Amino acid sequence: MPTHHPWPPGLPVHAATVVPGRRAALLAALTSLTGGLSACGTPLPAISWLRLPADGADPIDPIEASAQRPGSASPVWQLMAPVSLPGHLHRDALLVPQGAAGLQPLGGARWAEPLRDAVPRLLRTDLSRTLGTPVWTAPLPPGVTPTRQLRVDFGALDVTPDGRGVSLQARWSVADPSGATAPRVADAAFVTNAGGADAQALAVAHRQALQQLARRIAVWLAAGTV
Template sequence: MKRRLALTGLAGLGVTPWLLTACARPPVATHWYELRSPPPGPVPAARAGDGALWEVASTVVLPGALDRETLVVASGAASLQPLTGHRWVEPLRDAIPRLLVADLAVLRGPGLVWRAPVPPGVNPARRLRVEIVTLMADTGRQTLRLQARWWLTDSRPNGAAPGLGQADVHIPLADASVDALAAAHRLALWQLAVRIVESAPV
């Protein structure tokens, strides 16, 4: 009887019982994902190219949809769907530059890749700047697509004009799980690093 009177009183205040029930629901559980540091695939023999030291920009340009902690997938012709309750431990704006430098260092060899700003005494001959254009799974979560471009500038006197490189990487997802989606992000970044090293001067 008391509960009925309480609900009646709340209804008089404009608060409906169904709204109270909705508010009483537990919050959505949060699942955390990370882009792990170890390379996700076989590591080829180091390819130093011309042996020049690289300075990699400390930031990577990302589209606005990726500048958030929640994982996102494509939806329909032009929509995006945030995956509620599924979040990155480390924002992509921080994880991508860190991993890119680490992957490039593995692929080129020790001491040849540095993240800006370089410490005193290190004199890089080339500077690398990277932009991620697309990093998104399709609506059916079957494929993750990464589109990127980069500029490798020769910082030495009378150096060559900046070289523009581009990559369009498609990663098949193992399944429709969010875990597979997160793992595909890591593999795509590794393949991007491979493409950058392969395109460098020799």
Template sequence: MRVPILIVGTLTLLAACGTTPENRYYTLSVEPAATSAAPPPRTGRITIAKLLLPGVTDREQMVVATGPQTVDIREFDRWAEPLDQLVPRILAQDLALRAGGPTSNLPERRLFVSVDRFSVDAMGSSQLTGRWWMLEPGETAAQRRERPFALSRPAGARDGVQVAAAMSALLSMLADDVARE
């Protein structure tokens, strides 16, 4: 009689330990321009031709840097869509907010962005670093003028909502930088 009770108790305990937390899903959001100054002159449409993300960031889980060579991959805090699709889409929408009106009949410029770091660290600071360049109609890659960027912002608490908000703000800051050019 004691053996079946012991087995049932053990199985119940194992079943309780086997439950996993539910995934939480996050997305990035479009942010207004940092300044409320007059919109820049309309010089053409900007199309994001290519945006490269570092492999450590380009994953479905949120990543928090815990040290110079260490990261925490948050298994249950996940992006609602792949970052290699989400980041260019949000950046394009941020840029459209800064375009200064309809640009459909103006020449198209191609934006290239190479991101070296796009993360939040364990201390609550978010960083977006890399370089971008724009090619005007008729220009080739050999004519590119790279512009480095190093953007940072406090991330507040490091839960998923604050991480997504800080990363959204960094993309907005990058859009401000590109629009100024």
């Protein structure tokens, strides 16, 4: 009996001829590739650059310092570096909560100046205005010898779960560089409400939170200068 050949001998198979099983696999691969290309073509959110305003949203009034001992000089304050922030705040995206423990960027909102740079700079400015005296940072100019060294560590500076405020947690200490007195330590935790859930409102709330922290620290420092 003659052998049946699926294709006439000597006749080349056309490149477009695909057996059914391979055809299905090829279609699946093409579908996946098309979907991937479609996803790549999705436009990214427009980037919106944010900053923490230099002057903040609230007026700053100098506090009344405690009475000094007769003959004692006013303290010379130094804000020590670094002012530490949680690692996720080193990113340039404005992060908002997602689920129980997640974070996600708020659209295309980005910090124009890293928070690790902006927070220490603005905190120092707010402390100086509230205390009514310069607050120095290293490198110190000639002739300036600090008599009090302040350290500040942030535990949180995060958007609240409802997306309409900023939760701040911080711990600070003040020490005599000479070691004549023991360091004093304090902390604070509070929420600053935002005017909305948009990126601009949350940026303003971040700035207000820093101002509130500076005032709490300044009041605490002034109360301990007697």
